[in-house]
Amino acid sequence: MSKKALIAMSGGVDSSVAAALMCEENYSCIGVTMKLYDNEDVGVCRANTCCTLADTEDARQVCSKLGMPYYVLNFTEDFDKQVIDRFVKTYEAGGTPNPCIDCNRYMKHEKLYHRAEQLQCDTIVTGHYARIEQDQETGRWLLKKAKNLAKDQSYVLYFLSQEQLAHTRFPLGEFSSKEEVRELAEKYGFINARKHDSQDICFVVNGDYGDFIERYTGKTFAPGKFVDIEGNVLGEHKGIIRYTIGQRKGLGLALPAPMYVCDKNMEKNEVILTTGEALYSHALIAENFNWIPYDTPDRPVRVTAKTRYKAKEAPATAEALSDGTVRVTFDNPERAVATGQAVVLYDGDLVVGGGTITKVIR
Numbered sequence: 041m042s043k044k045a046l047i048a049m050s051g052g053v054d055s056s057v058a059a060a061l062m063c064e065e066n067y068s069c070i071g072v073t074m075k076l077y078d079n080e081d082v083g084v085c086r087a088n089t090c091c092t093l094a095d096t097e098d099a100r101q102v103c104s105k106l107g108m109p110y111y112v113l114n115f116t117e118d119f120d121k122q123v124i125d126r127f128v129k130t131y132e133a134g135g136t137p138n139p140c141i142d143c144n145r146y147m148k149h150e151k152l153y154h155r156a157e158q159l160q161c162d163t164i165v166t167g168h169y170a171r172i173e174q175d176q177e178t179g180r181w182l183l184k185k186a187k188n189l190a191k192d193q194s195y196v197l198y199f200l201s202q203e204q205l206a207h208t209r210f211p212l213g214e215f216s217s218k219e220e221v222r223e224l225a226e227k228y229g230f231i232n233a234r235k236h237d238s239q240d241i242c243f244v245v246n247g248d249y250g251d252f253i254e255r256y257t258g259k260t261f262a263p264g265k266f267v268d269i270e271g272n273v274l275g276e277h278k279g280i281i282r283y284t285i286g287q288r289k290g291l292g293l294a295l296p297a298p299m300y301v302c303d304k305n306m307e308k309n310e311v312i313l314t315t316g317e318a319l320y321s322h323a324l325i326a327e328n329f330n331w332i333p334y335d336t337p338d339r340p341v342r343v344t345a346k347t348r349y350k351a352k353e354a355p356a357t358a359e360a361l362s363d364g365t366v367r368v369t370f371d372n373p374e375r376a377v378a379t380g381q382a383v384v385l386y387d388g389d390l391v392v393g394g395g396t397i398t399k400v401i402r
Contacts, residue, residue: 042068045209046156047165048148049073049103049110051095053225053232054167054212056102060228061211062165063106070159071103071110074147076119077243098232105229115151122146124243128253131281134304135380138196138349139241144168145199153204163207170194171213172205175333181205183332183391186213195349198384198394199330250282264309266293269302269318277311280304286319286376300376320373321400326383329366329395333387336360343385343392345370347377358385358392366395 045067047059062069073096096112103110123142130137148166156164169186170193181202186192200208215221225233244252254260261279268274275293277283283291287301291313299313312318324347331337337360344353345368355371368383377400384394 042066043163044068044070044159044161045163045165046152046159046161047071047108048152048167049099050167050238051092051098051232051235052167052238053222053230053235054169054237056099056167056230056232057221057224057228058165058167058209058211059102059106059108060224060230062209063108067163069106069108069165070161071099071106071108072152072155073099073110073112074119074152075112075114075116076143076147077116077124098235101231113152113155115147118151119143119147124256128256130380131249131253132306133380134280134306136284136378137380138382139243140349141196141199141382144196149200149204149208153207156207163209165209165211167212168193168197168210169212169215170197170210172208172210174206178334180333184213185386185389185391186210187216188218191218194391195346195382195384195394198332198382198391200332201330205332248282250279253281254279262309264311266291267310267312268299269312269314274299274313280306280309280311283311285378302376318402320375321370321377321402322373323367323369323401324377324383324397325361325399325401326366326368326395327364327398329360329364329393331360331393332391341385341392343368343387345374346384346386347374347397348381353386356385365398366393 045062047069049055049071059069059071100110123139126142127137127139152164169188169191171184173182175182183194183200185194212221222233261281263276263278264280266274266277283301285301288298297315299315300319301311302314302318303312340357340359343356343358345356346353354374357369359367361367379397381397382394383397385392
């Protein structure tokens with residue numbers, strides 16, 4: 041019996057080439073696109089987002105060219121609950137969410153994983169830039185950075201369990217450049233070989249998170265005060281959900297020196313600004329932590345830590361606490377750490393684990 045793979049098809053060049061590579065390995069492949077939201081709920085999508093009708097048609101054409109069956113799966117109700125609701129609630133609680141992680145966790149690697157089981161597929165495949173290997177000594181599955189570090193997406197995949205890693209493939213993790221992928225797509229004759237990468241959050245169509253949250257919830261978030269760390273009033277903000285930790289632009293204030301959002305007091309409806317030190321943290325606490333190369337360690341481990349997708353890794357020590365949380369202490373104070381974001385730990389190119397930041401220690 042031939043091996044079967046379920047390919048998550050976004051309509052982009054990456055998932056298309058991933059599908060072609062699995063076909064070359066003689067897998068019996070099924071292409072699927074997840075319908076995640078209704079256009080009337082989020083508006084008309086922009087060119088830089090994924091999940092448009094044009095993306096679906098591109099995916100369908102690629103599957104046709106490869107001789108693969110293709111289906112569109114309706115997961116709008118699940119996406120609304122698992123991704124959009126979490127996004128909104130995190131902002132309402134004063135945090136800064138990462139919906140792309142939730143989409144990967146709850147949609148691609150949970151809903152799609154279960155659908156693959158139903159279809160008797162051995163593995164699910166995506167166009168992510170990351171690598172999966174098995175430790176021959178321990179038998180554990182490992183998640184590693186992509187060879188193309190400029191495109192590495194291991195940060196948004198830290199949650200993968202041993203079971204999921206064992207049945208997942210990232211064929212693009214071994215490529216050294218995006219151009220190699222595009223050249224392969226041209227070789228295969230794919231219509232999307234030179235298609236631009238998606239960059240924006242798919243369901244926030246105009247880039248304004250505040251507008252989206254107010255429209256989605258039907259709530260209005262009242263103006264309040266900008267204050268400095270001493271409590272001095274600096275001006276009026278336009279609704280507390282419209283600001284994120286580390287933000288400098290778009291404050292609408294005439295200030296004698298640049299100031300940054302360092303905190304938000306949700307009870308007082310205040311956005312707190314600083315010119316410097318208050319933006320830095322020496323440690324954080326993370327919950328829902330997933331350790332990958334080993335079970336929960338019984339002693340502190342040396343790592344490098346990323347607190348945002350585009351952040352540089354910072355040397356740190358991670359310690360599993362008795363209540364199940366993890367404390368990450370930085371060697372040097374780290375800038376603009378925000379609750380709601382993920383902290384992902386590395387040892388070289390190996391992903392040690394990650395979790396959701398719930399407390400920032402200044």
